[in-house]
Amino acid sequence: MTENMAATQSIIEVRDLWFSFNGRPILKDVNLSIQAGDFLAVIGPNGGGKTTLLRLILGLLEPNRGWVRIFGLPPQKAVGRVGYVPQEVHLDKRFPISVMDMVLMGRLRHASGRPRYSAADREAAREALERMDMWSLHDRQLGELSGGQRQRVFVARALVAKPSLLLLDEPTAGVDPAHQSEFYTFLRDLNQTVTIVLVSHDIMIVSAYVRSVACVATQVFYHDSPEVTPQMIREGYQCPVEMVAHGLPHRVLAVHEED
Numbered sequence: 001m002t003e004n005m006a007a008t009q010s011i012i013e014v015r016d017l018w019f020s021f022n023g024r025p026i027l028k029d030v031n032l033s034i035q036a037g038d039f040l041a042v043i044g045p046n047g048g049g050k051t052t053l054l055r056l057i058l059g060l061l062e063p064n065r066g067w068v069r070i071f072g073l074p075p076q077k078a079v080g081r082v083g084y085v086p087q088e089v090h091l092d093k094r095f096p097i098s099v100m101d102m103v104l105m106g107r108l109r110h111a112s113g114r115p116r117y118s119a120a121d122r123e124a125a126r127e128a129l130e131r132m133d134m135w136s137l138h139d140r141q142l143g144e145l146s147g148g149q150r151q152r153v154f155v156a157r158a159l160v161a162k163p164s165l166l167l168l169d170e171p172t173a174g175v176d177p178a179h180q181s182e183f184y185t186f187l188r189d190l191n192q193t194v195t196i197v198l199v200s201h202d203i204m205i206v207s208a209y210v211r212s213v214a215c216v217a218t219q220v221f222y223h224d225s226p227e228v229t230p231q232m233i234r235e236g237y238q239c240p241v242e243m244v245a246h247g248l249p250h251r252v253l254a255v256h257e258e259d
Contacts, residue, residue, distance in 0.1 A: 011070065012069070012070055012197070014066070015066055039188065041226075043201070043216070099140050168197070171187075
C-alpha cells in the first residue's frame, strides 16, 4: 500500500444519519467512518438499507437528518473523485453503443453540447479495459456481450476517471461463479491504490478479500476486521449462526438452536 493510502485519513464520514421512505424508516442513527485504504464489505438482509446507504453516500438521496462527507466535502462536490457501479444498469441491448464508447462516458466532457474525447481520454479508456481484461472486445456492441462481460465494462467505466474511492453495489450480479473469484482478486489488487466499498449478499467473500465489514439492518454495525462474528450475524440477520469460516473462500454455518 502506498504511503498516502497507509496514512490515517477519513475518506467517508456519516454522522447521525436518518432516512425514511413513505414514512418507513430505512436507516436510523447511522454513524460510520471509513478510512483511506479500506476495503469495506457492506452486508445485511434484503431491505436492510445497503443500497440506500450507498446512494446517500453518493448524494443521490438526501438524509432526513444528519450528514455525509466524502473527502471532507458534501457528496455532490466530491463526485470527480468517486467511481460508482450500480446494482443494475438498464440498457436496451439494441442501443448502438460500443464497449469503448461506454467506457469513455466515464470521462465525458461537454463542449458546445457535444462530447469530445482527447487522446488522453482514449488512452485511459484503453487502460481501464485492459485492467478488466476487456480490451479485445473494445469495438464490440455492448448489447452483444454476456451479463458478466457487460459488468466488467461498467466497472471499467467507473475506473476510467481514476477515482480515489470506488463504490460497487452487487458487482458480481450476472458474473458466472467461475469468474467471481477472479473478479474479487482484481478488486483486492485495486485496493492497493483505491478505497473500496462493496455491497454484497455473498458473505463468503468477506474473509478472503476485504479488510472490514459493515452489517446494515436499519442500523449499521461496523467491524474493523474481515471476520464475520456470530454477534454480527445476530445483529444483521437475526439468526444465531455459530461460525463463518475466516480466510477461506467458503463459509461454514454450524447447526444452531433458535432463541
